[in-house]
Amino acid sequence: xxxxxxxxxxxxxxADSFIKRLAEAxxxxxVSGEGPRRKEVFRMGSWLEGQxxxxxxxxxxxxxxxxxxxxxxxxxxxxxxxxxGDSPNKKTVLIYGHYDVQPANKSDGWDTDPFTLVExxxxxxxxxxxxxxxxxxxxxxxxxEAHKALGLDLPVNLRFCFEGMEESGSEGLDDLxxxxxxxxxxxxxxxxxxxxxSDNYWLxxxxxxxxxxxxxxxxxxxxxxxxARDLHSGVFGGTVFEPMTDLITVMSKLVKSDGTILVPGVAxxxxxxxxxxxxxxxxxxxxxxxxxxxxxxSIAVSSDKAKVLMGxxxxxxxxxxxxxxxxxxxxxKTVIPASVSGKFSIRLVPPQTPEQIEPxxxxxxEFEFGKLNTKNKMTVxxxxxxxxxxxxxxxxxxxxxxxxxxxxxxxxxxxxxEGGSIPVTLTFAESLGVNVLLLPMGRGDDGxxxxxxxxxxSNYIEGTKLLGTYLYEVGAISQNA
Amino acid sequence: xxxxxxxxxxxxxxADSFIKRLAEAxxxxxVSGEGPRRKEVFRMGSWLEGQxxxxxxxxxxxxxxxxxxxxxxxxxxxxxxxxxGDSPNKKTVLIYGHYDVQPANKSDGWDTDPFTLVExxxxxxxxxxxxxxxxxxxxxxxxxEAHKALGLDLPVNLRFCFEGMEESGSEGLDDLxxxxxxxxxxxxxxxxxxxxxSDNYWLxxxxxxxxxxxxxxxxxxxxxxxxARDLHSGVFGGTVFEPMTDLITVMSKLVKSDGTILVPGVAxxxxxxxxxxxxxxxxxxxxxxxxxxxxxxSIAVSSDKAKVLMGxxxxxxxxxxxxxxxxxxxxxKTVIPASVSGKFSIRLVPPQTPEQIEPxxxxxxEFEFGKLNTKNKMTVxxxxxxxxxxxxxxxxxxxxxxxxxxxxxxxxxxxxxEGGSIPVTLTFAESLGVNVLLLPMGRGDDGxxxxxxxxxxSNYIEGTKLLGTYLYEVGAISQNA
Ligand SMILES: [Zn+2]
Ligand SMILES: [Zn+2]
Ligand SMILES: [Zn+2]
Ligand SMILES: [Zn+2]
Numbered sequence: 005x006x007x008x009x010x011x012x013x014x015x016x017x018x019a020d021s022f023i024k025r026l027a028e029a030x031x032x033x034x035v036s037g038e039g040p041r042r043k044e045v046f047r048m049g050s051w052l053e054g055q056x057x058x059x060x061x062x063x064x065x066x067x068x069x070x071x072x073x074x075x076x077x078x079x080x081x082x083x084x085x086x087x088x089g090d091s092p093n094k095k096t097v098l099i100y101g102h103y104d105v106q107p108a109n110k111s112d113g114w115d116t117d118p119f120t121l122v123e124x125x126x127x128x129x130x131x132x133x134x135x136x137x138x139x140x141x142x143x144x145x146x147x148x149e150a151h152k153a154l155g156l157d158l159p160v161n162l163r164f165c166f167e168g169m170e171e172s173g174s175e176g177l178d179d180l181x182x183x184x185x186x187x188x189x190x191x192x193x194x195x196x197x198x199x200x201x202s203d204n205y206w207l208x209x210x211x212x213x214x215x216x217x218x219x220x221x222x223x224x225x226x227x228x229x230x231x232a233r234d235l236h237s238g239v240f241g242g243t244v245f246e247p248m249t250d251l252i253t254v255m256s257k258l259v260k261s262d263g264t265i266l267v268p269g270v271a272x273x274x275x276x277x278x279x280x281x282x283x284x285x286x287x288x289x290x291x292x293x294x295x296x297x298x299x300x301x302s303i304a305v306s307s308d309k310a311k312v313l314m315g316x317x318x319x320x321x322x323x324x325x326x327x328x329x330x331x332x333x334x335x336x337k338t339v340i341p342a343s344v345s346g347k348f349s350i351r352l353v354p355p356q357t358p359e360q361i362e363p364x365x366x367x368x369x370e371f372e373f374g375k376l377n378t379k380n381k382m383t384v385x386x387x388x389x390x391x392x393x394x395x396x397x398x399x400x401x402x403x404x405x406x407x408x409x410x411x412x413x414x415x416x417x418x419x420x421x422e423g424g425s426i427p428v429t430l431t432f433a434e435s436l437g438v439n440v441l442l443l444p445m446g447r448g449d450d451g452x453x454x455x456x457x458x459x460x461x462s463n464y465i466e467g468t469k470l471l472g473t474y475l476y477e478v479g480a481i482s483q484n485a
Numbered sequence: 486x487x488x489x490x491x492x493x494x495x496x497x498x499x500a501d502s503f504i505k506r507l508a509e510a511x512x513x514x515x516v517s518g519e520g521p522r523r524k525e526v527f528r529m530g531s532w533l534e535g536q537x538x539x540x541x542x543x544x545x546x547x548x549x550x551x552x553x554x555x556x557x558x559x560x561x562x563x564x565x566x567x568x569x570g571d572s573p574n575k576k577t578v579l580i581y582g583h584y585d586v587q588p589a590n591k592s593d594g595w596d597t598d599p600f601t602l603v604e605x606x607x608x609x610x611x612x613x614x615x616x617x618x619x620x621x622x623x624x625x626x627x628x629x630e631a632h633k634a635l636g637l638d639l640p641v642n643l644r645f646c647f648e649g650m651e652e653s654g655s656e657g658l659d660d661l662x663x664x665x666x667x668x669x670x671x672x673x674x675x676x677x678x679x680x681x682x683s684d685n686y687w688l689x690x691x692x693x694x695x696x697x698x699x700x701x702x703x704x705x706x707x708x709x710x711x712x713a714r715d716l717h718s719g720v721f722g723g724t725v726f727e728p729m730t731d732l733i734t735v736m737s738k739l740v741k742s743d744g745t746i747l748v749p750g751v752a753x754x755x756x757x758x759x760x761x762x763x764x765x766x767x768x769x770x771x772x773x774x775x776x777x778x779x780x781x782x783s784i785a786v787s788s789d790k791a792k793v794l795m796g797x798x799x800x801x802x803x804x805x806x807x808x809x810x811x812x813x814x815x816x817x818k819t820v821i822p823a824s825v826s827g828k829f830s831i832r833l834v835p836p837q838t839p840e841q842i843e844p845x846x847x848x849x850x851e852f853e854f855g856k857l858n859t860k861n862k863m864t865v866x867x868x869x870x871x872x873x874x875x876x877x878x879x880x881x882x883x884x885x886x887x888x889x890x891x892x893x894x895x896x897x898x899x900x901x902x903e904g905g906s907i908p909v910t911l912t913f914a915e916s917l918g919v920n921v922l923l924l925p926m927g928r929g930d931d932g933x934x935x936x937x938x939x940x941x942x943s944n945y946i947e948g949t950k951l952l953g954t955y956l957y958e959v960g961a962i963s964q965n966a
Contacts, residue, residue, distance in 0.1 A: 219719060223817045232781020238700060238905025241832050242744050242802030243776050243793050244784045249740055252805055256737030259730050261857040263723050295724050300713020303725045303860045312724050321723030323821050324733055326812030331828060333809065336704045336868040338830055340804050347812060349819055351722050376742040379784040387817040424719025 005159075005480035006411045007473040014150040015472070019465050022146045023129065025055075026464065027121035029103075029138040030131035036081065036104035036172040039073060045081040045168045048103045052141070052166060053084050059148040061086040061164065064192070068169070068176030080176050081168025085184075085192045088148070089161035095197040095478050096161040098436070100428060101141040102170030102203065105133035106453045113455040128458040135446035135459040140202035140471075141166065143445055143464070147472040159479025163196055170203075170428075178431050185435035198401040198478070199432045199440040202471065206447045207420055209460075211289035212409045212470070214402055215442035217317065217421030218429055220352035220392035222361045225328075226254065226369055229343035230380040237338045245378045247344050248330055254382070255346045257372045259322040263305050263315060265350070269364045270320060273356050277310075277318060285310040285318075288418050298448075317421035321351045347387075351423060358389025393430040394421070399439040404477035411477075412470045443474065486640075486961030487892040488954040495631040496953070500946050503627045504610065506536075507945065508602035510584075510619040511612035517562065517585035517653040520554060526562040526649045529584045533622070533647060534565050540629040542567040542645065545673070549650070549657030561657050562649025566665075566673045569629070570642035576959050577642040579677040579917070581909060582622040582684065583651030586614035587934045594936040609939040616927035616940040621683035621952075622647065624926055624945070628953040640960025644677055651684075651909075659912050666916035679882040679959070680913045680921040683952065687928045688901055690941075692770040693890045693951070695883055696923035698798065698902030699910055701833035701873035703842045706809075707735065707850055710824035711861040718819045726859045728825050729811055735863070736827045738853045740803040744786050744796060746831070750845045751801060754837050758791075758799060766791040766799075769899050779929070798902035802832045828868075832904060839870025874911040875902070880920040885958035892958075893951045924955065 015022070034048035035041040053063050065082040072078070081104065089096075108118035116122045121131040129139075144164070151158055169175050184191040206213050228247040235244070258266055265271045277285070292304045292312050304312050315321065329344040331337045350361060366384050373382045395402070397419050409417040426442075433440045445467035451457045496503070515529035516522040534544050546563040553559070562585065570577075589599035597603045602612040610620075625645070632639055650656050665672040687694050709728040716725070739747055746752045758766070773785045773793050785793050796802060809826040812818045831842060847865050854863045876883070878900050890898040907923070914921045926948035932938045 221719075221819070223819070225817075230780075230782055230784045235780060236905060237802070237804040237806070237830060238702075238832060238903070239797065240776075240780060241804045241904060242796030242800055243786060243904075244780050245742060245786055246744075246804055248805040248807070249744075250742050252733055252736045253742060255733045261726060261731050261734060261859045263727075263730075295721075299711075299716060299721060299725050301711055301725075301860075303711045305724060305726055315723030316720065319723055321718070323718040323722045323727055323819070324729040324811075325718070325818055325820055326729070326822065327808055328813055328815060330805075330813070331807030332811070332813035336706075336828065336830070337806055338702070338704070338804070339806055341807065347817065349718060349817070351719060378742045379782075422719070423722060423724075424717060 005476050007469070007476040008156065010154055011150055011156065011472055012469050014154055015146065015465060015469050019461070022142065022465065022468065023123065023461070025145065026129060026134065026139060026142045029142060030121040030133050031119055033119045033132070034104045034168065035107045036169050038107055039076055039078060042078050045104050049081055049084055049168050052103050055145050056084070056086050056164065059145060059152055061088045061148065066180055068180065071175050083177060083180050084164070084166040086164030087192070089158050091161060094160050095481070096163060096195045097475065097478060098163040098165060098193060098196040098199045098432070099144055100165050100199060100201045100203070100432065101144070102137045102167050103141060104168040104171050105136065105138070106171050108132035115456055123461065127461040129461055129464060130456055130458045132457055134457055135450040136452035136457065137170070137203045139459040139464055140445045140467070143202065143468040143471045146468040147475070150472065159476045161195070163193060174428055177428060181431050182435050193436055196436055196438060198438050199436065200401070200443055200474070201426070201429060201440065202443050202445050203426060204422055204442050204444045205450055205452065206444055207288065207290040207418060208294055209447040209449050211418050212413050213418035213420045213444060214397065214405050214409070215420045215422055215444065216397035216402065217394040218392060218425050219423050220356065220358065220390045221349055221425055222352060222358040222365070222389040223349040223387040224365055225345050225347055225385045225387050226251065227343060227345040227383045228380050231340070231342045234342045235340040237340050240340055245380050246340050247380050248341055250373065250376055250378050250380050250382070251327065251344045251346050253376060254369055254372045255324060255348070258324065258348060263321060265320060265322045267365055267368045270350065270361060273360070274319060274353055277314065282310055284419060285313045288313055288420065316423040318353060320353055320356060322348060324348045352392045354392050354394045357391050358386065362386045390425050390427055391430055393433060395433070395440055400481045401439045401441045401478065404481055405441055405443050405474050407477045408470055408473035411473050412466055443471070486957050488950070488957040489637065491635055492631055492637065492953055493950050495635055496627065496946060496950050503623065503946065503949065504604065504942070506626065507610065507615065507620060507623045510623060511602040511614050512600055514600045514613070515585045515649065516588050517650050519588055520557055520559060523559050526585050530562055530565055530649050533584050536626050537567050537645065540626060540633055542569045542629065547661055549661065552656050564658060564661050565645070565647040567645030568673070570639050572642060575641050576678040576962070577644060577676045578956065578959060579644040579646060579674060579680045579913070580625055581646050581680060581682045581913065582625070583618045583648050584622060585649045585652050586617065586619070587652050589613035596937055604942065608942040610942055610945060611937055611939045613938055615938055616931040617933035617938065618651070618684045620940040620945055621926045621948070624683065624949040624952045627949040628956070631953065640957045642676070644674060655909055658909060662912050663916050674917055677917055677919060679919050680917065681882070681924055681955070682907070682910060682921065683924050683926050684907060685903055685923050685925045686931060686933065687925055688769065688771040688899060689775055690928040690930050692899050693894050694899035694901045694925060695878065695886050695890070696901045696903055696925065697878035697883065698875040699873060699906050700904050701837065701839065701871045702830055702906055703833060703839040703870040704830040704868040705846055706826050706828055706866045706868050707732065708824060708826040708864045709861050712821070712823045715823045716821040718821050721821055726861050727821050728861050729822055731854065731857055731859050731861050731863070732808065732825045732827050734857060735850055735853045736805060736829070739805070739829060744802060746801060746803045748846055748849045751831065751842060754841070755800060755834055758795065763791055765900060766794045769794055769901065797904040799834060801834055801837060803829060805829045833873045835873050835875045838872050839867065843867045871906050871908050872911055874914060876914070876921055881962045882920045882922045882959065885962055886922055886924050886955050888958045889951050889954035892954050893947055924952070
């Protein structure tokens with residue numbers, strides 16, 4: 005059941021006023037990571053709550069407490085929970101979004117003021133938050149407005165969970181979700197049948213996609229210590245075991261140039277792809293050229309497209325990030341650092357968990373370090389971790405999104421997994437025990453955290469139709485499922 | 486011919502006034518590396534010139550021009566050249582010293598004000614510059630004072646070359662030495678028979694030594710570049726060749742944990758020690774325990790004393806200093822750095838030269854990098870270098886210093902080579918073509934560049950006698966050589 009024609013017509017006819025709505029949202033510099041702008045995040049939350057209330061959504065602000073940032077204590081912006089519709093005959097969809105944005109200053113290299121939405125001749129709507137994540141939130145508001153104006157019943161019950169700290173670690177949100185979920189029938193998320201998050205992007209600038217997987221992470225710090233203080237290489241070079249030499253040696257044992265992970269047991273945990281999966285990667289509208297364009301250099305690890313795409317989406321990867329405690333400046337300093345810490349992380353995919361990976365890394369590093377016969381000491385710490393997430397992409401929620409995509413864009417979506425993580429996804433999936441769908445609105449080249457962040461007008465308007473149509477497709481399923 | 490008894494008696498009797506002289510010098514905070522204190526370096530130079538003039542030394546200040554430091558232009562402190570005695574029947578000894586000092590602030594952890602000389606109960610004379618290098622310069626002034634007061638003729642002709650930029654790279658000095666040397670008979674260094682520098686330290690706190698070698702240096706920066714910008718490891722990890730992985734791998738090929746240099750041809754250039762040499766190292770009053778005490782941990786590369794001492798003095802060593810361009814902070818950042826530069830240096834010994842070492846390193850790194858089959862790019866730069874220096878320790882100047890040591894300390898000196906470099910040593914040796922003797926006054930635990938820098942009173946007073954006696958021993962030789 006596609007959306008009624010008058011709904012899509014309404015969206016097209018009100019494109020200008022929807023852009024105005026986005027402009028209003030962008031004009032509030034709700035940067036969660038900058039103390040002086042924290043009050044703007046609160047202002048944004050109130051503005052959003054006002055919009056929801058006007059559109060018939062019952063809301064509640066949830067105080068998430070305080071936190072410390074850059075040595076100062078701040079009040080956390082509230083989570084805004086919303087509720088509209090309570091029909092036992094309809095499915096209930098929980099929508100997540102975040103109303104805070106990344107920092108942005110004209111001096112970073114923006115062509116225009118980041119907090120003034122500018123519409124380019126090419127249809128780009130340029131401004132901080134346009135695509136991450138105010139555009140998608142406005143999309144939901146647009147859908148609500150259309151239904152209110154047209155006197156249409158919503159095809160599903162909706163619940164909203166909007167936060168103002170996503171760009172700064174989503175502080176407090178996990179606890180809120182877990183405690184609301186634990187309340188069961190008395191909680192705000194009672195009866196939720198599925199979750200829909202619009203906070204990621206198409207792989208490219210052409211093809212809509214549905215995202216069903218995210219990689220997890222295990223981040224390690226391996227420290228080698230020797231002398232009591234930094235030494236001069238003239239005086240001590242050649243006489244003592246040097247921590248840097250040992251650290252570089254063990255770090256070199258972790259991963260090969262082509263990305264092969266050398267820690268025994270890590271790669272082996274992941275089953276090989278099925279034939280069906282391989283075909284999916286081959287079919288994805290994303291090429292090695294796209295990846296190399298994004299990286300700015302011809303440095304793909306392979307000329308096999310499926311292999312490279314699976315490298316991002318389906319396999320674990322190990323990256324060496326840097327060294328703490330060694331000389332890092334320009335110029336030539338002849339120091340033997342006393343204690344140095346290598347930082348590296350492993351992106352995880354199902355069925356890997358940080359808990360399983362940690363002992364493998366620990367044991368292997370100890371084995372390699374043991375071979376050195378050095379008198380230095382080594383310690384390994386797991387700085388943080390997160391489980392990978394994968395949804396059933398044949399679930400009815402994904403089927404609904406697929407049909408909606410076909411209806412709005414006239415083509416089937418790509419099915420993608422993301423290389424990074426959106427931790428709240430896993431929290432929803434685990435706390436509520438329901439399917440989570442990532443339904444992106446923007447394109448891969450939107451520059452979410454960069455200068456000149458944009459959302460194409462067509463993605464905004466067609467994306468609004470997509471969100472609404474998705475609800476109708478879910479509604480259609482609810483009649484018989 | 487030891488010094489006349491009335492000379493040594495004078496030194497003993499005037500110890501208090503000599504300490505006062507050192508206190509006056511320490512009270513001028515002539516820190517060459519700090520812009521606001523640059524004027525104090527000039528004040529120190531004038532004070533020193535005044536002392537020399539009072540003691541009968543003819544002087545000239547040489548303007549060394551300007552330089553830029555921390556983005557600001559400064560006048561370089563002058564070199565102070567001095568001359569006393571012109572007898573064709575006497576040898577001519579050139580004395581070098583530096584009147585600038587390292588930075589020092591009470592807040593760095595000094596127990597007392599660094600620019601107020603404090604005499605401890607234990608005989609330590611504590612203050613910035615006490616041992617590096619104001620103490621030794623005052624030693625020469627004390628010798629001159631004794632001769633003037635006693636109406637004694639100096640046993641040699643003396644030339645002085647004092648600079649005020651040693652702690653900041655000796656800017657301008659090399660050119661001055663070379664141009665004065667090039668003037669031959671018309672230059673300030675005309676007729677110089679040998680050079681004596683007192684600007685290093687005993688190995689330990691017990692045994693005087695003569696130093697006849699310094700290691701050289703070849704400092705390298707190896708850069709691996711790939712993507713056009715830093716990448717997010719979630720999005721790109723597993724899809725591209727990562728510069729850090731390649732850099733860490735090639736850096737791991739340079740040196741083994743025990744210090745073995747893996748660059749083919751480097752270690753092989755150095756001939757094995759003769760039996761006589763080995764015996765010298767075995768006899769040195771310096772132990773593995775001394776080295777580990779100084780390093781603050783039991784991390785010596787061997788339990789073979791001669792091997793460890795030769796590691797510092799007689800063999801090249803390769804140290805990895807750090808990485809520029811990678812993540813170096815605390816915490817966990819998931820970046821794939823776009824371009825990273827490893828810094829490492831090789832300490833050189835005769836007959837190695839930076840010019841010979843560079844192509845070996847270049848070729849080897851290219852070979853190792855080639856094995857990776859990566860699409861990243863690598864470049865190798867030689868950031869700076871200096872030749873090693875070694876003097877004939879059986880030269881008459883060393884013989885004179887040995888006799889002087891026996892006369893003053895009642896024991897033969899240790900013969901040492903230093904692991905670090907004092908570049909001016911080589912400049913004197915090569916420009917003037919004469920023997921250079923390093924005749925240290927202070928002890929290995931003086932903490933030259935550290936907090937609570939000190940010179941023991943006994944080293945100052947006996948050291949003054951040593952410098953004077955050395956001149957008499959040179960004078961004795963000059964009668965028949
Ligand atoms: Zn976002
Ligand atoms: Zn974001
Ligand atoms: Zn010095
Ligand atoms: Zn110094």
